[in-house]
Amino acid sequence: MTRLANGGALIDRDTPVSFTFDGKQFRGVKGDTLASAMLANGVKLVNRSYKYHRPRGVVTSGPEEPNGLVNLGSGNRHEPNIRMTQIELFDGLEATSQNRYPSLRNDVGVLNAAASRLYPAGFYYKTFIHPRHAWKYLFEPMIRRIAGLGRAPTEADPDTYEHQYAFCDTLIAGGGASGLLAARRAGEAGGRVMLVEQTERLGGRLLVDDDAEIDGKPAREWVAEQVAALEAMENVTIRLRTCCSAAYDHGYALLYERRTDHTMPTGPRHRLWRVRTKQIIGATGMIERPIPFYGNDFPGVMLASAVRDYVKLWGVAPGQTTVLYTTNDDGYRTALALHEAGCKVAAILDSRADPAGLLVEQAKTAGITVHPSTGIGKTEGTKDGVTAIHTVPLGKGDDVALGEKIDCDCVAMAGGWSPVVHLYSHSGGKVMWDAGRAMYRPDPDNPPRDSSGEAYVRMVGGATGALTTQDVLTSAAGNGEGVSVHGPAEQPTASVWFTPSHGKAALGGKHFLDYQNDVTVADIRLAAREGFESVEHAKRYTTLGMATDQGKLSNINGHAILADTLGKAMPEVGTTTFRPPYTPISMGSIAGQQKGSLFKPFRQTALHEWHAEQGAEFEPVGDWRRPYRYQKGGEGRETSITREIRRVREKVGLLDASTLGKLIVRGPDAGKFLDLMYTNMMSTLKPGKCRYGLMCDDNGFLMDDGVVARLDEQTFLCHTTSGGSDRVHAWMEEWLQTEWFDLKVLTANVTEQWSQFAVAGPNARALLDRLEGDVDFAALPFMGFADGTLGGMPVRVFRISFSGELSYELATPTAFAVSLWELLLGSGDDLGVGPYGTEALHVLRAEKGFIVIGDETDGTVTPHDVGMSWAVSKKKEDFLGKRAMERPDLTRKGRKQLVGLLTEDPNFVLPDGAHALSADGTRAIGHVTSTYHSPTIKRSIAMALIEGGMDRMGEVLEIGIDRKTTVKAVIASPVFYDKDGARQNV
Amino acid sequence: MLLIQCPACGVEAEETEFAAGGEAHIVRPGPGCTDAEWASYLFDRKNPRGVHYERWRHAFGCGKWFHMARHTHTLEVFGVYAADVLDPPQEIKDRIAERTAP
Numbered sequence A: 001m002t003r004l005a006n007g008g009a010l011i012d013r014d015t016p017v018s019f020t021f022d023g024k025q026f027r028g029v030k031g032d033t034l035a036s037a038m039l040a041n042g043v044k045l046v047n048r049s050y051k052y053h054r055p056r057g058v059v060t061s062g063p064e065e066p067n068g069l070v071n072l073g074s075g076n077r078h079e080p081n082i083r084m085t086q087i088e089l090f091d092g093l094e095a096t097s098q099n100r101y102p103s104l105r106n107d108v109g110v111l112n113a114a115a116s117r118l119y120p121a122g123f124y125y126k127t128f129i130h131p132r133h134a135w136k137y138l139f140e141p142m143i144r145r146i147a148g149l150g151r152a153p154t155e156a157d158p159d160t161y162e163h164q165y166a167f168c169d170t171l172i173a174g175g176g177a178s179g180l181l182a183a184r185r186a187g188e189a190g191g192r193v194m195l196v197e198q199t200e201r202l203g204g205r206l207l208v209d210d211d212a213e214i215d216g217k218p219a220r221e222w223v224a225e226q227v228a229a230l231e232a233m234e235n236v237t238i239r240l241r242t243c244c245s246a247a248y249d250h251g252y253a254l255l256y257e258r259r260t261d262h263t264m265p266t267g268p269r270h271r272l273w274r275v276r277t278k279q280i281i282g283a284t285g286m287i288e289r290p291i292p293f294y295g296n297d298f299p300g301v302m303l304a305s306a307v308r309d310y311v312k313l314w315g316v317a318p319g320q321t322t323v324l325y326t327t328n329d330d331g332y333r334t335a336l337a338l339h340e341a342g343c344k345v346a347a348i349l350d351s352r353a354d355p356a357g358l359l360v361e362q363a364k365t366a367g368i369t370v371h372p373s374t375g376i377g378k379t380e381g382t383k384d385g386v387t388a389i390h391t392v393p394l395g396k397g398d399d400v401a402l403g404e405k406i407d408c409d410c411v412a413m414a415g416g417w418s419p420v421v422h423l424y425s426h427s428g429g430k431v432m433w434d435a436g437r438a439m440y441r442p443d444p445d446n447p448p449r450d451s452s453g454e455a456y457v458r459m460v461g462g463a464t465g466a467l468t469t470q471d472v473l474t475s476a477a478g479n480g481e482g483v484s485v486h487g488p489a490e491q492p493t494a495s496v497w498f499t500p501s502h503g504k505a506a507l508g509g510k511h512f513l514d515y516q517n518d519v520t521v522a523d524i525r526l527a528a529r530e531g532f533e534s535v536e537h538a539k540r541y542t543t544l545g546m547a548t549d550q551g552k553l554s555n556i557n558g559h560a561i562l563a564d565t566l567g568k569a570m571p572e573v574g575t576t577t578f579r580p581p582y583t584p585i586s587m588g589s590i591a592g593q594q595k596g597s598l599f600k601p602f603r604q605t606a607l608h609e610w611h612a613e614q615g616a617e618f619e620p621v622g623d624w625r626r627p628y629r630y631q632k633g634g635e636g637r638e639t640s641i642t643r644e645i646r647r648v649r650e651k652v653g654l655l656d657a658s659t660l661g662k663l664i665v666r667g668p669d670a671g672k673f674l675d676l677m678y679t680n681m682m683s684t685l686k687p688g689k690c691r692y693g694l695m696c697d698d699n700g701f702l703m704d705d706g707v708v709a710r711l712d713e714q715t716f717l718c719h720t721t722s723g724g725s726d727r728v729h730a731w732m733e734e735w736l737q738t739e740w741f742d743l744k745v746l747t748a749n750v751t752e753q754w755s756q757f758a759v760a761g762p763n764a765r766a767l768l769d770r771l772e773g774d775v776d777f778a779a780l781p782f783m784g785f786a787d788g789t790l791g792g793m794p795v796r797v798f799r800i801s802f803s804g805e806l807s808y809e810l811a812t813p814t815a816f817a818v819s820l821w822e823l824l825l826g827s828g829d830d831l832g833v834g835p836y837g838t839e840a841l842h843v844l845r846a847e848k849g850f851i852v853i854g855d856e857t858d859g860t861v862t863p864h865d866v867g868m869s870w871a872v873s874k875k876k877e878d879f880l881g882k883r884a885m886e887r888p889d890l891t892r893k894g895r896k897q898l899v900g901l902l903t904e905d906p907n908f909v910l911p912d913g914a915h916a917l918s919a920d921g922t923r924a925i926g927h928v929t930s931t932y933h934s935p936t937i938k939r940s941i942a943m944a945l946i947e948g949g950m951d952r953m954g955e956v957l958e959i960g961i962d963r964k965t966t967v968k969a970v971i972a973s974p975v976f977y978d979k980d981g982a983r984q985n986v
Numbered sequence B: 001m002l003l004i005q006c007p008a009c010g011v012e013a014e015e016t017e018f019a020a021g022g023e024a025h026i027v028r029p030g031p032g033c034t035d036a037e038w039a040s041y042l043f044d045r046k047n048p049r050g051v052h053y054e055r056w057r058h059a060f061g062c063g064k065w066f067h068m069a070r071h072t073h074t075l076e077v078f079g080v081y082a083a084d085v086l087d088p089p090q091e092i093k094d095r096i097a098e099r100t101a102p
């Protein structure tokens, strides 16, 4: 056990917590993270690296952790890639290591390491190009077995997730020193303030680095005072375990709240907050950088700040004997914390020639040896951790001999600090290279801007590059009253981007930059040599910064190596773009409540329940669900559909056509307007009459069709396709509002106000005549309509047909839908009345050669292409699509035209979308758009768009079925049944 | 996500409540125009890094179309105005001149 006898500000030593790791029982205490608890149990090896399967331990104490990723939970609560440093321990927690096979301690993938010189940057790109199927059958399965982060869950997630909305004046991201002060100032100013902190605690580094006095008080006392003051303010909301994941345009922020991850689940597990705020204050602090040196990835090699976090927050010593490798004064705090906790600090290696200042003096006074201008040249260790380091002199070139060997079981790296600039960068703020402090920091002249062009993100504290408590709090005070800080002065950092190892770096020792993706200094140098000089190219070639930690630890070091290799300055190389989210967020939180039936709610007609009770199998049509067929007993699809088709051809069928769009277009200029919207003339339509109309866009391509009825002189009712009502209504409004705004026309979408049924078949009139009413069905001419009553219910009767049979469509206000439908069905048992679904409808119309928008058209098809030149007015001066249809490509010979296809084998139904081949078999000359077995003419029928098809009647085509098979079909008229239309004119 | 104010109903709302309609002030040539003019009307669109006049519709609100002058890079909104004008109003032009002055 490595739990210290004293200390640990966050833990409650008297409350033990038990958990399992890889099935083995462990104990921690309340307040532990999984990372601190494993360290307290003396376990450093927690994972294997992605590419080389090297043994790894935790490097950090926070959300930037690259190594300590585990599978959390089991069964349907299994979740991969969770950072141990963010997992608050609770009784019963189950974690398993990942990226190892068969076990963490004995991983066959480690063979990779022996062969690691064969795995340079770009290895996959270079190796697995040929032969092609070796990739699919050999390399990929092998690599997937051994590589990969975690394991995807296989069961549905039982937890619930929420989306929440919030509005505030100031959103403060980060509850450390600067966030607390900024929140206090904003709260006092009176606006609505939200303070969010990704961990469970407020105070940030002040809880650990407590050597400064603020306003005359010890740092921790000052923190407690701020928290108490904020909690007392009604206009301030504090949310813990909530990360500001993203800052988007115009003050839109995304917060990720982990509600129950630290306990057994109750209520929603995660919340995704969508916040509109006038201002974001980014108090996101800094992240310490590792130092690239030979073997800097052994378990036990950690960030210096993390080492002292474990000592002071969780009372855990990551090692008994530690070597500190630092580039700045701040690192000395780790040596002092270890010393105070009774742990041995074997040596401090400082990159600087003249380390001085109070913290340095304190370390020397404590008896710790300080080696100036010295780094770590080589590391020794086992899979359980580092065992020794060898020093190396710095500043004397790369070809130097190693110095003394120092035994240790922990190495603390203090490579300097990088401001967390992500929120500044997410929505357009620029960062600048600060050579003096060796960091990218926000450029105050190029902030993200709101809709009025004013800066809406302001960074404060460490996130601006402030390195001392004094500077941090001064920046957070804004223009308000500052605070006085007494803390140790610090000397400048001397960054080390690369530490020479034994001779040249190329001797096989790995200097890791990106732990999670196993990217080394040598990889970046190779990328630069091979011409991947742009930082974005080098990133993709080496995968630097592309793992789940998105380069939080590795990017700056990697870019510095790239700059050094290219002989450029840091700003010339630039940095990659910071993209949201800051840390990974759960898929559940993204989905929120929008799953199952709420994923995409569908529209249903008034008869939906009736359909369902009658065995309807539904299909999606636009946003609607329509009955595809009505199943009787256990019959197959074919049987139901054939029965329904024969009912319409021989007796009388009812179709719920309520989904048809119904748009009212009214006004003195309604006729003129519809003349512009439709290809055919609508202004000449007489009240009481219907006309089938086509709509094109201004490219001349068909976009919708439907029957238009003129209700009176100034009012038209335009039917649209089932999926098209909203689109066509919006289309009309667009032209009315933005182009022809001088026309006096109003539109209304009344689709759902009316239910509509087709009554189709030879017995249709006989059925309707039986019902009490005032409509003279026999006198109603084809393409006429009449208003009246039927069975005491208001109806509008259209004599139109989409099946080719004698057919009426009855529209009734939706409140009467079920009554009218049941009245019709109950009035003609002897006439054979019954319902039919959309598949029967489609076969019936295909037998007649009627097109369906979206089947016979695909956005490149004109009315002329589908044989409907008769519906394109030659008289009108203008309409949508008119000018376009005169363009050369739309008038050329050889365009694809709609034809019928009859297969040589009458029982073979062509596959939908099958291609017709040119005579020499080298080219597709068209494709099948609709294809069915027709029970009416008892053979297969198809419609197709074929190049020059209308002039090729009788020609036999080869239709491709698969790579080897073709079948023969002859081009015919697309009207397969009742070519003269005799059946509907009775 | 942009924050947009609809000039027709006055509501300030999220971008998701609106539908973008592309470049504004494109003139639809008459039926007698040349093929090149028609092709230009159909296909030629500006893609500036800077001030852009755009058509938007308050699709999930009042349903009205309007115009917006916006900076495509800083996302600053210089103003919104009615859909039935052929040119941006002078006050919008003045605002743009003021905000984009070097």
Ligand SMILES: [Zn+2]
Binding pocket: B006, B007, B008, B009, B010, B011, B058, B061, B062, B063, B064
């Ligand atoms: Zn509006």
